[in-house]
Amino acid sequence: MAKAIKIDNTDRKILRILQENAKITNAQLSKDIGLSPAPTLERVKKLENMGLIKSYHAMLDTHKVGLGVTTFVQVFISSHKKTCIDAFVDKILKIDNVIECHHITGSCDFLLKVIAADISSYQKLMLEEISEIEEISNMQSMVILSTFKDKKILPIP
Template sequence: MPSSAIDELDRRILTEIQVNGRITNQELSERIGLSPSPSLRRLKQLETDGVVTGYVALVDPDRVGLGVTAFVRVRLHQQDDRHLTIFETAVASFPEVMECYLMTGDSDYQLRVVVEDLSAFEDFLRHKLTRIAAVAQLTTGFALRPIVYKTALPL
């Protein structure tokens, strides 16, 4: 939780660093209309408050041989704490799982899985996902191509 409310200047800082996490403090300060010292101080406060949680490079999955994206809906045998913990601990250790959400509705979880090809997905399914004791049912859909992919939040 931030120590203070996020104001318009903070939002402008966040918008800029979401587009370019490697922006220099000088360029950031020019873009948001604030001198460099207070600009840096605000950015450091956003980091300290946990609003900015890290910086990453976005890698094109196709260019590194990860051309298959699967969305897997998972139902558990039971939705008690023990089964949830078993499942969550297991999937957190799988490098193929890019995202995992606890869901409402027909499934308990939704995963976004990235692999090289369909054979690699079958291996992932047979040797990892179906071996989790808590799993009762899996339903998979494959992405044909991305239409909208964003990393920046709409501030």
């Protein structure tokens, strides 16, 4: 497990603000944190170089882009050998509609978050791609009916 990187309160402010609005200008960011633009930019670059800021993304409205069905899929694999796990992960990484893949503890081995245009597209994806992965022994799908919280902002300790 990676050790947490030590940061100060100004770095925490920068990270919180950038999580809320990654498109903020350096001038506005520097104003919001109380530093001049040059040191603010240096701090942001330092946070990027340290790996605390991994990337910047636009959060899209799934329904407006035509992706109306989101599911969680519990996956049970046939073997817990490293070769089996690696083979499964390699295949899952190639399926664009699988937007998250977590190796977990509990009753199943992996939890996938899968997105599709509609139920028939989802069914086709499951039948023709995901269920064809030979390392999978069983799956259980849970269709998301409503989402009440989908927070992408991490609470920085």
